[in-house]
Amino acid sequence: MNGGCLCGAVRYRSDAAPLYQVYCHCRDCQKASGSANAPIIFFNESSFTVEGEVRYFTSKGSSGKDIHRGFCPTCGSQLFGRLERMPGLLSIRAGTLDDPAAFQPRARIHVSQAAPWDVMDPALRAFPHDVPQK
Numbered sequence: 001m002n003g004g005c006l007c008g009a010v011r012y013r014s015d016a017a018p019l020y021q022v023y024c025h026c027r028d029c030q031k032a033s034g035s036a037n038a039p040i041i042f043f044n045e046s047s048f049t050v051e052g053e054v055r056y057f058t059s060k061g062s063s064g065k066d067i068h069r070g071f072c073p074t075c076g077s078q079l080f081g082r083l084e085r086m087p088g089l090l091s092i093r094a095g096t097l098d099d100p101a102a103f104q105p106r107a108r109i110h111v112s113q114a115a116p117w118d119v120m121d122p123a124l125r126a127f128p129h130d131v132p133q134k
């Protein structure tokens, strides 16, 4: 999978299959994206390549641990997420894929915080909060 930001200054590529693909409906993703939810794909950072400068902004997640969201400093596109509680993983916002059809969501998380105007696919598994940890 590959993709990049709106202006093309940031490009990325994964050489391995994604680990998880979800929609996150939490309030933080709503605020950070300006949308109803965030379509997110998680990769192992070791198989992932980023070219170009990325600016990270940090906030506290509901777990109390830091979440770092990565944006292109030239065009402002939100591209990446790094979670302190999931070390070694990097997530991308699926809208930045070169081929949007490559996103194949498997679940919806934090649906208890979903906006009343959100439209959700009832065929996907839904979790009121996060995916239960192993």
Ligand SMILES: [Zn+2]
Residues within 6 Å of the ligand: 005, 006, 007, 008, 009, 010, 072, 073, 074, 075, 076, 077
């Ligand atoms: Zn850009």
Ligand SMILES: [Zn+2]
Residues within 6 Å of the ligand: 024, 025, 026, 027, 028, 029, 030, 038, 110
């Ligand atoms: Zn979220």
